[in-house]
Amino acid sequence: MEFSPFNNVVKLCLQGMDMEENGKPEEAIKLFQKGWNEASNNFEKFLAAHYIARMQTTAAEKLKWLESTLQFALSTNNDSVKSALPALYLNIAKCYEDLHDTKKAKENSELAISFQNNPSDKGPFYHGTKADLKVGDYLKTGGNSNYKSEIKMNHIYFTALVNGAGLAAALAKGDGVERVYMVEPTGIYENDPNLTDKKFPGNPTRSYRSESPLKIVGEVTDWVRQTPEELQKFREKLANNKGEIIN
Incomplete structure (x- = not known):
């Protein structure tokens, strides 16, 4: 499930x-x-x-x-x-x-x-963004956060849930088209500490991060889109988030 x-x-x-x-x-x-x-x-x-x-x-x-x-x-x-x-x-x-x-x-x-080993999840993995990229490109650290532009990213974040990547694309800043890319980690990766064991036990959103680049190997266009009302609720939660973002 x-x-x-x-x-x-x-x-x-x-x-x-x-x-x-x-x-x-x-x-x-x-x-x-x-x-x-x-x-x-x-x-x-x-x-x-x-x-x-x-x-x-x-x-x-x-x-x-x-x-x-x-x-x-x-x-x-x-x-x-x-x-x-x-x-x-x-x-x-x-x-x-x-x-x-x-x-x-x-x-x-x-x-x-x-049980405290590297994540056993083998994907496939996805990254949601509004950036226009192509197969063969690499997502690398050092860019600005999709959600808080003042934060420089020390990690690249991704998920094994295509709908989660779609939601990330919808919430990303910018006016570009929502894109969900299939990606492959080129190095080790770990559970996203911003989510793991914070509100839900473990990592139910199958969200990960890596200091190594992610290679774009494909693009998907079919995922569940949220309604404008649902997206607004998520934007409000992001805007009101008072917790520290671990990066």
């Missing part, structure tokens, strides 16, 4: 996070529980269980929900879910520490370390 901010369970989790940030935990847990009740596949259950676990006030209850989250994660053959495993195992280890089970705590800490 492809992660989408327009999926109903994802929407409920986003609404719950907003309630959390506004100091309304009771409303937040209701929304997360509604997401759990409406979840129809392991990926959606994994997301909802993660947030319900986060709201628990005792180590035992938190552990119960974290272990449910883990089971749904392991049964979902999805690279975006695999990226959540290190943090998930660490959180489980912390619960066992709080419950004075040092053996289980150690086991889960070691599992967390074992």
